[in-house]
Amino acid sequence: MQSILENIAKHVALTQQEQELFLSKTETKPFKAKTILLSSGEIATCTYFVNSGILRSFNINDNIIEHVLHFACEGWWIGDMYSYISGKPGNLFLEVLEDAEVVIITKENQQQLYQEIPKLERFFRILAENSLVSHQERLMDNLSLTAEERFEKFCSKYPTLIQKVPQKHIASYIGVTPEFFSKMKARLLKKN
Amino acid sequence: MQSILENIAKHVALTQQEQELFLSKTETKPFKAKTILLSSGEIATCTYFVNSGILRSFNINDNIIEHVLHFACEGWWIGDMYSYISGKPGNLFLEVLEDAEVVIITKENQQQLYQEIPKLERFFRILAENSLVSHQERLMDNLSLTAEERFEKFCSKYPTLIQKVPQKHIASYIGVTPEFFSKMKARLLKKN
DNA sequence: AACACTTCTTAATCTAGGTTAAGTGCTCTT
């Protein structure tokens, strides 16, 4: 299991004291599968780091159709960035897909941490930049690749998720209906 | 015209000295329309802020089809974030669409600025977070809205661009072919 | 053990948007 301190150490070096201060501003909690940590319409007051288990963020549009924005498993950050930074009600749900242990940082605590450990500005800057890059890539993929190519990319990028996550969620992530996903998968199995 | 210092002042307060230091690490240049500031395969060594004019970033896939990632006009930042932060060759082109004046910051200078003015870590963190949010929204829009809805959203979000940018680029941005875009536009005109 | 509930599959039918191709007007060269 990768700890949150190791995750931070990838980009900035905290002293022993800073590490303790950081941890003192976080809370670690277990959650059962199917728990909803955040609902559409609520204001996101926390950021989440996954110690173990799997979470997903998604929205629901007019047609009552879910769209998966993100999966997060061990060592990933997740939340509703829009609501978190704007302070306005968001439109994302945050759900536990597989029993999880999650590190929670409230916005207040994060603001205090920025004051007390300025290095964390750098850490979260780098985190946001990396996330931005992967969103840009996914956006371009959605514009230029077929569903089949997006699925293959997903497989090579997140091999562990394929076994663990219901395939309707993967269909949603790559942007097709579960029915079409099923058909496509059958086609791929025949081909190879 | 919004200056780069005003842009920074939106999120962090720099002293007079810091402002001067910052400007000393930038270079402001005019570019003619059609200039390519960055090509696919090159390593992005700079970040760009647009004083005036319009730029676009796009990639070209196997089929020789362009996909617009971004437009940037007065007061916007643009670049190839992937290549810039990874130091690897990127796959974006950066092109001037309308004669422009651009502020250029090299990666080296940006790194030095982070050392000398730690507040800038915060500024660029906030910039990255905001950009992340708008990419997430665009991603969800591409998954859940029709081409027509995406076009309407584009119009209300970037009203000035519609007059100034060739419509084939707007078609590409919202993710349809120029032919379909033309058809859709005619349909909308009839309707309203 | 039986029930409800959810996930996944299959298949027929439909449609948003793509492709191909031809034509119209621009603007920019020379």
Place this chain on the structure above:
DNA sequence: AAGAGCACTTAACCTAGATTAAGAAGTGTT
């Protein structure tokens, strides 16, 4: 002023993926 080259349009035809509907198989609850 004649041509070359873009940007845009129109229209016929095509397809990736959606929709609808039904059934199969698994999973958890009582």
